[in-house]
Amino acid sequence: MPMLDIKNLTLEIDTGTSRVKALDKVSLTVNSSEIRALVGESGSGKSLIVSAISGSLPSNWHITADRMSWQGQSLLSMSSAERREVMRRDIAVVFQHPISALDPSATLGEQLEESIPDEFVEGSWFWQRKQSRRSTAISTLHKVGIKQHQQYLSAYPHQISTDIGQKFMIAMALISQPKLLIADDPTRGMETTTKTQLLKLFTRLNQTKALAILFVSHDLLAIASMSHTMTVLYCGQTVESGNMKHLRKRPLHPYTKALLDSAPSFRNDLPPKSTLPTLPGTIPTLQHLPIGCRLGPRCPRAQRDCVITPVVRRIHDHNYSCHFPLHMEKL
Amino acid sequence: MIRYTTLFVLTLLVLAALSFSLAYLFPGDVLVNLTGITPQNDIQRSALIQQYRLDQPYIVQFAFYLQQLVTGNWGYSFISGLPLRNEVAIALPATIELSAYAMLIAVIVGVPLGCYAGLRSYSTADYAINTGSILSYSFPVFWLALVFILVFSLELGVAPLSGRVSLLFDVPHRTGFVLLDILLADGINRKLAFTDALHHLLLPTLSIALISTAAMIRLTRRSVIDVLNRPYITAARSRGLSKWQIFFRHILRNALLPILPLMAMQITTLITNAMIVETLFSWPGIGNWLIQAIYQRDYPALRIGMLAVSSVVITLTITIDLINRLIDPSREKFERATV
Ligand SMILES: Nc1ncnc2c1ncn2[C@@H]1O[C@H](COP(=O)(O)OP(=O)(O)OP(=O)(O)O)[C@@H](O)[C@H]1O
Ligand code: SF4
Ligand SMILES: [Mg+2]
Numbered sequence A: 001m002p003m004l005d006i007k008n009l010t011l012e013i014d015t016g017t018s019r020v021k022a023l024d025k026v027s028l029t030v031n032s033s034e035i036r037a038l039v040g041e042s043g044s045g046k047s048l049i050v051s052a053i054s055g056s057l058p059s060n061w062h063i064t065a066d067r068m069s070w071q072g073q074s075l076l077s078m079s080s081a082e083r084r085e086v087m088r089r090d091i092a093v094v095f096q097h098p099i100s101a102l103d104p105s106a107t108l109g110e111q112l113e114e115s116i117p118d119e120f121v122e123g124s125w126f127w128q129r130k131q132s133r134r135s136t137a138i139s140t141l142h143k144v145g146i147k148q149h150q151q152y153l154s155a156y157p158h159q160i161s162t163d164i165g166q167k168f169m170i171a172m173a174l175i176s177q178p179k180l181l182i183a184d185d186p187t188r189g190m191e192t193t194t195k196t197q198l199l200k201l202f203t204r205l206n207q208t209k210a211l212a213i214l215f216v217s218h219d220l221l222a223i224a225s226m227s228h229t230m231t232v233l234y235c236g237q238t239v240e241s242g243n244m245k246h247l248r249k250r251p252l253h254p255y256t257k258a259l260l261d262s263a264p265s266f267r268n269d270l271p272p273k274s275t276l277p278t279l280p281g282t283i284p285t286l287q288h289l290p291i292g293c294r295l296g297p298r299c300p301r302a303q304r305d306c307v308i309t310p311v312v313r314r315i316h317d318h319n320y321s322c323h324f325p326l327h328m329e330k331l
Numbered sequence B: 001m002i003r004y005t006t007l008f009v010l011t012l013l014v015l016a017a018l019s020f021s022l023a024y025l026f027p028g029d030v031l032v033n034l035t036g037i038t039p040q041n042d043i044q045r046s047a048l049i050q051q052y053r054l055d056q057p058y059i060v061q062f063a064f065y066l067q068q069l070v071t072g073n074w075g076y077s078f079i080s081g082l083p084l085r086n087e088v089a090i091a092l093p094a095t096i097e098l099s100a101y102a103m104l105i106a107v108i109v110g111v112p113l114g115c116y117a118g119l120r121s122y123s124t125a126d127y128a129i130n131t132g133s134i135l136s137y138s139f140p141v142f143w144l145a146l147v148f149i150l151v152f153s154l155e156l157g158v159a160p161l162s163g164r165v166s167l168l169f170d171v172p173h174r175t176g177f178v179l180l181d182i183l184l185a186d187g188i189n190r191k192l193a194f195t196d197a198l199h200h201l202l203l204p205t206l207s208i209a210l211i212s213t214a215a216m217i218r219l220t221r222r223s224v225i226d227v228l229n230r231p232y233i234t235a236a237r238s239r240g241l242s243k244w245q246i247f248f249r250h251i252l253r254n255a256l257l258p259i260l261p262l263m264a265m266q267i268t269t270l271i272t273n274a275m276i277v278e279t280l281f282s283w284p285g286i287g288n289w290l291i292q293a294i295y296q297r298d299y300p301a302l303r304i305g306m307l308a309v310s311s312v313v314i315t316l317t318i319t320i321d322l323i324n325r326l327i328d329p330s331r332e333k334f335e336r337a338t339v
Helices: A046-054 A080-089 A108-114 A126-143 A149-153 A162-174 A192-208 A220-226 A244-249 A254-261 B002-025 B030-035 B042-051 B058-071 B084-119 B124-138 B141-155 B178-184 B190-228 B231-238 B243-281 B286-295 B299-327 B333-338
Strands: A004-014 A019-030 A035-039 A061-064 A067-070 A091-094 A180-184 A212-216 A229-234 A237-243 A313-315 A318-320
Touching: A004 A046, A019 A035, A019 A046, A019 A212, A035 A046, A035 A192, A035 A220, A046 A091, A046 A180, A046 A212, A046 B231, A080 A091, A080 B231, A091 A162, A108 A126, A108 A149, A108 A162, A108 B243, A126 A149, A126 A162, A162 A180, A162 A192, A180 A192, A192 A212, A192 A220, A220 A244, A229 A244, A229 A254, A237 A244, A237 A254, A244 A254, B002 B030, B002 B058, B002 B299, B030 B042, B030 B299, B084 B124, B084 B178, B084 B190, B084 B243, B084 B286, B084 B299, B124 B190, B141 B190, B141 B243, B178 B190, B190 B243, B231 B243, B243 B286, B243 B299, B286 B299
Parallel strands: A019 A237, A035 A212, A035 A229, A091 A180, A180 A212
Antiparallel strands: A004 A019, A004 A061, A004 A067, A229 A237, A237 A318, A313 A318
């Protein structure tokens, strides 16, 4: 049974005048101790999924789902206290923009230490507990590659650089020893060496601590080397998902193929906020969504039937939604 | 720090220049307007002109005026003939005392209510608080004070009509703040005097505080709602922190920091309102004193009174801004180090 199981998640956003379907019947699962990649162009709704899972939503967002469960418990119907407990102990989220996700008026140390679950803190007197918190914080910082902990623990968010902020967010996520880590573009804009370090840390935690990771990224090379499974998102719809190896060898959906082709031999990152070189046009905005298959206007294989939304089809554990998939003959 | 000092000194200079020019702008004899002394004969007159450098260029006159201000020679009241400095020293603390208690009430009541309304925004409780605050914000303070007098003093008789403390108590003037003076006084029943002074304070303080409280509620509510929509609150929730942790560690500080400078602006309104209310309650403050001066065309008193009030307002505003800069961590470190 998957740990995180999301089926047909629909997210509608009230924009004052109209209501747009920012996510349309998205399905996503994360099994225990797997690394699942979530990919798609900029604006395809990856961060929206992350927010939907993390639970604290603006009042103009409306979520419906056939199933959205964590270890068998429904996230949508549980009480807010239970929900908070899940977020406190089991699921940790690294949001996309680290600096804005940090409280500007509190030191980084305070924010890191408050994320430590009470049951990890040793000692019965407050100074012992303080001591214990501090040492947990420092060791976690070392883990994510921040060596000058003295300097950064007492710094405020506006005083640090973006990549320190990213590492801090990762430290804050890992400090509660979660079962699932959701990382939204955690390595964006980092230097290659730092990036490699972090990805190694992720892989190691995945192997030694059985940490499941939902890895949102534009970095196809990193994704290909560390993920076990992949879900491809386009314009708020899941277009294909399955085993990483199968997807790479034989993508069934034209969008997945275009995405993979855009990074020849996986050497280049998929640059954020740019058009795919292998696919004409750009991703439509939420206000002007095409009917039926949302890829229609850009798809090289589109035919008349594509104005009807394709249903999800399944071959083994490989899901796709396309009327005219590629490579069918080889399956 | 240097920036603040320059700002402060420059503003005070401008104010002094303004009050100096008033001596020329007010009708009547410049000499009398400036000194408050009416010369008895020509000899005395020319002596005074010499003494105040009125026969010399304006700039020298102004320099002398400044020197006099700094050394504490503020001229004499036209009417009572007393030194203005002593009169201001009695009247100004009374106003400051009134405003301070009103501000205290505004903060103690306004901030929690505003937070509550902000956290429960668009709920029934929020609408109720909001309506209440808009309503009390739109009452003219003059009218409000009159209604209070009518209801509480005249009808119900729970509070005295005017003054600071009953004449039965002979409270010597020490600090100028009546509650403090009572605590410092000897030979009177301090407890009775204290209760009596509180009774006297009740209505004027409430009439000013109501409007400031309403302003505080609205400021705090807006700010809390703003902070609630920030991504770091979402992030804090996603870490599973409890409501109280989020409120005290992340919302409160971030909501209060931006409204501190706005509170400074409230002080101006507050003192103006205090001065209006004083006249109604015969509170011996600077507002009352200035009104008397206007009635009696006591130009020297007007000149100094205005200077004193505006100096107090400027000092408070700049101090609050300075404090805000010192405690707001998102201002740059080196910036803070230089202050
Ligand atoms: N709060 C919001 N209100 C309205 N629309 C939003 C909101 N947040 C995001 N969107 C829209 O939802 C779509 C998906 O955005 P999202 O941030 O999830 O993309 P993404 O896949 O994370 O992109 P990137 O790779 O650049 O991070 C975009 O078209 C965006 O304009
Ligand atoms: S359904 Fe049609 S338009 Fe959509 S991806 Fe498949 S072929 Fe292209
Ligand atoms: Mg994103």
